[in-house]
Amino acid sequence: MTHDDDFADLDRMLAALPLEDAPVGLRARILTATVYRPEPAMKPWEIWLIGTFVALAVWLGWLVATAPYAGERFVDTANRLIEMGGLTSVTTFLWLAVGVSAAWWVSQLTFPSTRRIRIR
Amino acid sequence: MAAALAVDPPVAAPVVDDQALIDAALAGRSDAFEEIVVRYERAVYNLAVRTLRDATEAQDATQEAFFKAYRALNTFRPGAKFSTWIFTICYRLCCDRLAKRKRFSNDELPDRADPSAGPAALAERNDEALRLRAAIDDLPEKYRTVVTLYHLQGKQYEEIASVLNLPLGTVKTHLFRAKEQLRKALTP
Numbered sequence: 228m229t230h231d232d233d234f235a236d237l238d239r240m241l242a243a244l245p246l247e248d249a250p251v252g253l254r255a256r257i258l259t260a261t262v263y264r265p266e267p268a269m270k271p272w273e274i275w276l277i278g279t280f281v282a283l284a285v286w287l288g289w290l291v292a293t294a295p296y297a298g299e300r301f302v303d304t305a306n307r308l309i310e311m312g313g314l315t316s317v318t319t320f321l322w323l324a325v326g327v328s329a330a331w332w333v334s335q336l337t338f339p340s341t342r343r344i345r346i347r
Numbered sequence: 348m349a350a351a352l353a354v355d356p357p358v359a360a361p362v363v364d365d366q367a368l369i370d371a372a373l374a375g376r377s378d379a380f381e382e383i384v385v386r387y388e389r390a391v392y393n394l395a396v397r398t399l400r401d402a403t404e405a406q407d408a409t410q411e412a413f414f415k416a417y418r419a420l421n422t423f424r425p426g427a428k429f430s431t432w433i434f435t436i437c438y439r440l441c442c443d444r445l446a447k448r449k450r451f452s453n454d455e456l457p458d459r460a461d462p463s464a465g466p467a468a469l470a471e472r473n474d475e476a477l478r479l480r481a482a483i484d485d486l487p488e489k490y491r492t493v494v495t496l497y498h499l500q501g502k503q504y505e506e507i508a509s510v511l512n513l514p515l516g517t518v519k520t521h522l523f524r525a526k527e528q529l530r531k532a533l534t535p
Contacts, residue, residue: 234526237533240479241498247480248400249392249409255412257384261417262377 350392350431365429373420383517384413387430388516390499391437398441408444412437430500434510439491445488474508497522 269277291297313319363371363382365428371379391412398533415436416423423432496507508518 234530237526237530240475240533241494244476244498246389246393246499247396249389250406253406253409254384254388256406257388257413260410260414261384262380280476320499331362 387433394437394495398492408440412438431506431509450503482529486525490521493521494525
């Protein structure tokens with residue numbers, strides 16, 4: 228005689244014991260938290276990248292601002308760059324406008340997504 | 348035997364196995380994950396409610412278990428049993444919740460959410476299922492979980508041992524003692 232035989236009645240009772248019904252709304256809660264969860268505006272790596280650039284920019288800005296004669300040197304450099312780059316000519320502004328509008332149009336393009344679920 | 352209870356009968360005719368559903372979910376089919384939820388929601392909730400003895404906390408644990416499973420679906424080992432995996436996730440979450448409860452309270456673990464439905468009151472109703480549930484609820488946590496998994500998964504001791512992260516022998520011993528206590532509790 229085995230242990231299983233000892234508990235044959237109990238095993239039968241357990242086998243016949245129906246599962247409790249899950250509360251109404253639990254399934255909706257689960258699905259809302261998983262497949263229907265809205266995509267975050269940015270992916271983690273994008274947040275890290277932007278954060279790194281912002282930190283770098285702040286650090287550079289702090290270096291520039293604390294350098295001796297920072298204001299005068301900044302104005303001098305800006306003036307020299309404007310003259311060197313020809314930013315005073317109409318042709319340069321025209322090309323800049325073309326470049327900006329092309330970049331804007333490219334940013335508006337959308338591509339079909341191949342994955343509806345993204346495992347985050 | 349009882350393993351069949353863990354899975355709701357599918358509504359549509361073709362029965363798709365769990366691995367195919369997981370593959371489909373990973374390929375972007377949200378309906379595939381919905382089907383997984385439909386299949387295991389009740390079983391996972393039952394494990395949580397038996398372990399925690401609190402319906403509200405059990406709902407939270409069930410939701411969290413599916414959320415964790417969804418996030419980690421790409422780490423699911425092909426060939427493994429999904430039920431074992433989701434039960435393991437759920438059981439660990441329940442253990443965390445029980446540990447938190449113990450930390451914030453010096454008292455014994457709280458009883459069921461509805462104290463009026465104690466074993467004595469339920470016995471008066473002469474309902475076998477209710478009496479059995481009440482008797483299971485009165486077991487110590489380690490025995491209660493083993494019996495619940497035995498109920499959900501049948502005589503698959505290896506699966507139970509895997510979920511509980513216990514040696515096979517310990518699972519069998521716990522189950523034997525749990526059944527002894529249940530039999531005593533149910534004997535008039």
